[in-house]
Amino acid sequence: MGAEEITRDIPNVGEESLRDLDEKGIVRIGAWVTPGDILVGKITPKGKTRTDR
Numbered sequence: 001m002g003a004e005e006i007t008r009d010i011p012n013v014g015e016e017s018l019r020d021l022d023e024k025g026i027v028r029i030g031a032w033v034t035p036g037d038i039l040v041g042k043i044t045p046k047g048k049t050r051t052d053r
Contacts, residue, residue, distance in 0.1 A: 002045035010041045 008018060008025040017038055020031035025041030027033060 004042055004044045006040060006042055008041050010038070010043060013038070013041075 006025045008021050008023060010018065010025075018041065020027050020033065021038065021041055022028050027037075027039045033039065
């Protein structure tokens with residue numbers, strides 16, 4: 001596993017969900033947020049998965 005990273009580039013998340021994030025991935029001051037909105041764009045690299053059995 002790798003270190004967590006704060007970013008605006010979140011895989012599989014539409015632009016509409018990211019509309020209130022700044023270029024660093026943190027919600028803009030003064031943004032109107034509602035339950036379920038993304039406040040911080042954080043990704044965690046996944047470790048390699050084992051597929052052989």
